Amino acid sequence: MKQFSIEDKNIFNEFFRKYPPQNSEYTFTNLYMWNHYYNLYYEIINDCLCLISQRDNITAILPPIGDELNIIRAFEVLYKRYKDEGSNTLLERFPEKLAKKISEIFCIEMELDEDNSDYVYNTSDLINLSGRKYHAKKNHVNRFKKLYNYSIETLNETNIMECLYFTEKWLQDKDIQENPGLLDEFQSIKTFFESYRYFDVKGIVIRIGGKVEAYTFGELLNPETAVIHIEKANPDIPDLYAFINQCFAEKVWSHIPYINREQDMGIPGLRRAKQSYHPVKMVYKYKGQI
Incomplete structure (x- = not known):
């Protein structure tokens, strides 16, 4: 080994x-x-x-x-x-x-x-948000576009430290005792940014008033599927999560049929959020013991 x-x-x-x-x-x-x-x-x-x-x-x-x-x-x-x-x-x-x-x-x-187990979506669903089941999501995206003077840029070596600083502030507002896994996630994000040049990822950053208020990144999992590793947004800005979800799919992954948005880790709020985007399939995983 x-x-x-x-x-x-x-x-x-x-x-x-x-x-x-x-x-x-x-x-x-x-x-x-x-x-x-x-x-x-x-x-x-x-x-x-x-x-x-x-x-x-x-x-x-x-x-x-x-x-x-x-x-x-x-x-x-x-x-x-x-x-x-x-x-x-x-x-x-x-x-x-x-x-x-x-x-x-x-x-x-x-x-x-x-x-x-992983949630997998049709990329076209996440981009177009068509039909009654996505009506609320589309409203969130449209409202964000109307209310905020925002800019979109590619995640790169010039803004990754700002994204890390944003993540540190994001974590300060969370209840770590209630969800200790957030510390593990923060360490994984820190590791990613520190070794950014080694990875074959794509990402975007959303600025509002010149400040980083959201970012996300992912990569190809297989020829038909992109996987989203991390998505972070300022929770005090309404509709921002809905916007960056739709924006990343549209600007980066529109040529890929499916998007895997990973697991919910059993967190009730995260499970509701992932289910609310209506996955087209699940990648079910199993566990056991020898």
Whole structure:
């Protein structure tokens, strides 16, 4: 097992190119941003990229990346290794089809991990906001455009530190005790901005009165899907979240059929917000234990 680092980008990207993922976790950017949480190790087994997370005395196997048949063979190696060790090893973020195979072949009980399943939308729906079900969303966007003198710019090395400062202020208004995961998210954003030049992302920044009041960034997950990693906006500015959501889809991802907006992490308000945009499908993920 080798510890995951920035030098591994080409290895990971080659596997993701050859075996396009559906899970939002599986971009190099996402894994690197969140490695302070995952503490990832990897190795190549049977031509599959195998990822292990070691955190807080917990070992977790993430779904191997590779050819369908080889994935089962690679997982068998990991299964025997960790079963022989006698550790309570977790299986995390396994896509539905693979989870069912693992359950059948290895007699492992796999359960739906609803909190970490991804919301996927038609890009055209997020851009056009057509029909009755998007009527309120369209009103929010139009109202923002009328009320505010705003500017839109590309996320780049000249404004990323302003975005980080904005995020620090955004976090100060949050109840960390109620949602401690926000500290992990802030660390992931900080890691991203500090290593920005390494990542293949696109983003936009919204300024109002010259100040950064919102930003978002994402990247291609697979040839048909973009994934949105982070979206932050000043909650005191009405309709800004609706505007940046629509604006990013229109200005950057209009040529891509789908947008994956990641999971809701079981946070009730976030779940309601993601459901309110009417996903066209979900990427269901499963968890289990050896």
